[in-house]
Amino acid sequence: MTTLMDKTEFRAALEDAIKGREAKNASFSQAWAEGKLQRHHFARWAENHYHYVGPFADYLAYIYANIPDQHTEAKDFMLQNMYEEELADIRHTELLIKFAETCGTTREKIEDPESMMPVTRGLQAWCYATAMREHFAVATAALVVGLESQVPAIYKKQIVPLREVYGFTEDEIEFFDLHITSDVVHGERGYQLVLEHANTPELQQRCLQFVRWGAGMRFSYTAALYDTYVKPDLGELSETKVDVDGDLHAAIA
Secondary structure (H helix, E strand, C coil): CCCCCCHHHHHHHHHHHHCCCCHHHCHHHHHHHCCCCCHHHHHHHHHHHHHHHCCHHHHHHHHHHCCCCCCHHHHHHHHHHHHHHHCCCCCHHHHHHHHHHHCCCCHHHHHCHHHCCHHHHHHHHHHHHHHHHCCHHHHHHHHHHCCHHHHHHHHHHHHHHHHHCCCCCCCCCHHHHHHHHHHHHHHHHHHHHHHHHCCCHHHHHHHHHHHHHHHHHHHHHHHHHHHHHHHHHHCCCCCCCCCCHHHHHHHHC
16 A cells, blocks of 8 residues: 655655656757757747647646635745746746747747647647646646756756857847746745645655656657657657656556
8 A cells, every 4th residue: 555755755756757758858859959950940849839838827727726725825826826927027928939930930820729739739738637627736746847847957958059059149038048947946836835735645646647647748749849840851860768658648548
């Protein structure tokens, strides 16, 4: 029978659930970091990424609605995260669109759902379904720990070549710089919420399962970007082999 882990043990287990599934190691991320992409590849990335991260405040709103009123600190975290996504200084999606437009695409194409790959549509749907249906600690584990907490490591690897190889200005890459800072804070807040409120063995195991699924979803989405948009130009790319198929089949089932 599974026993309740203490917070130190559970934190380590959450971190281990991401290991081996990091999106920073997927083929599209590797090609980006190695300076192999062209601006039209970044445009296709942005057109898809908009439909994954654009509704992030909506995902959080569904989680917020499922938090019991007595857990005010958890509700406050969700509100703060939503505020920072949508209202603080400038909407994060506006910064993404600004970057995308410098890569040759348009706001209309970015906002058009037809621009999404099927994998992107699946990732977006999974985020909505998880936020709506799961216990708030499980949904936070999936979306904030499994997905959002990866962002600083991904963008730290990518922002240097954006400046030094691809020739973007600091103003054009503000989206990435902002998320390196903000998602460190969001990720840690998410960990703390999960550690506090996943307070039964069953909830802890459900959180770990959804972190694995979330990380696997993001890895597969990132790899699909390469296969769909870059592989026709550059061919196969040697990448870290990640076995996420079993987790993904389980997530969809």
